[in-house]
Amino acid sequence: MTSSATTIFAAHLLAWYDRHGRELPWRAPPGQPPTDPYRVWLSEVMLQQTTVAAVKPYFRAFTERWPSVEALAAAPEEEVMAAWAGLGYYSRARNLVKAARAVAERGGFPDTEAALRELPGLGAYTAAAVAAIAFGRRAVVVDANVERVVARLFAISEPLPAARKPIRAKTDAITPEERAGDFAQAMMDLGATICTTRDPKCLLCPLAGDCAGRMAGDPTRFPVKPPKKPKPLRKGMAWWIEREGPEGAVVWLVRRPGKGMLGGMRGLPDDGWSARGDGIGGERGEPLGLVRHGFTHFDLELSVMRGSAPLGEGEWWRIDRLDEAGLPTLYAKAARLAAG
DNA sequence: GAACCGTGGGA
């Protein structure tokens, strides 16, 4: 594509974006002053591998409770972890606190892609997105949407993940010098609403006339994905240990190790199903039921037992305030089973 | 590269 062709292509897509771009809580309306980098960063981290619908309530809660990066930097880590509960990929919350403190320490966000990339939790995608959207830098932003749109647009037949190199090169070639942030958001909106994984709406697509994948017959052939591996089934045990406290019934909660599965989150004492060698042994006890839960790379069947004595380091937590404990979904399910 | 790291919604 020639330089002038690139300009026309980008202008075409941006015109579509100005008319059809989605309204989102973290997105400044067209023509507004530069978006607050804190809100851009926070939303981009929340959106990593996470749907817009899932992020919205968390974004509102975080920005209401911690309106600035300085406020977030001053928050105790465990409060942030609890507020993140249910959103998944909990290393994001740990890195969020680290990055906020680094930013507050240096007096504000760095405004270049390379410097942003140094912050914990900001990889190639997020650093480029924040640099482009919050600071108006030209950056090549490639997420799963862009990957799909570009693979179809140029009919890239090489399978993933090797296809990422040519996809990135093509994305670079079509990224304009001006409004690179809007261009990136336009590509992502296009992927989310038109160029969807299944059943793309090619008749509504502003790029249909340029799409090699469509001309090839079936755009959904791109990108070509490798076969996926079967998910193993793991079995484990956890204990629901309840007693009467001065203010009502309480249950024994532990803090999970900082790394690994559900790292840093509260949970029920367990037998080490997460395979990190840090399990707690315990008597079998009365079986309360079975919780099934799917993780990214394995499924879990967790047997929940009624225990009698506290196991490991932990704390008694009021059962009527269990929703404030910040339990990840697995343990929220177990609690529902035991208390519910 | 490849494994590891969550969750909920849509088809």
Next chain:
DNA sequence: TTCCCAAGGTT
């Protein structure tokens, strides 16, 4: 029900 996977990063 089952499968797929979404504004990825770290090791």
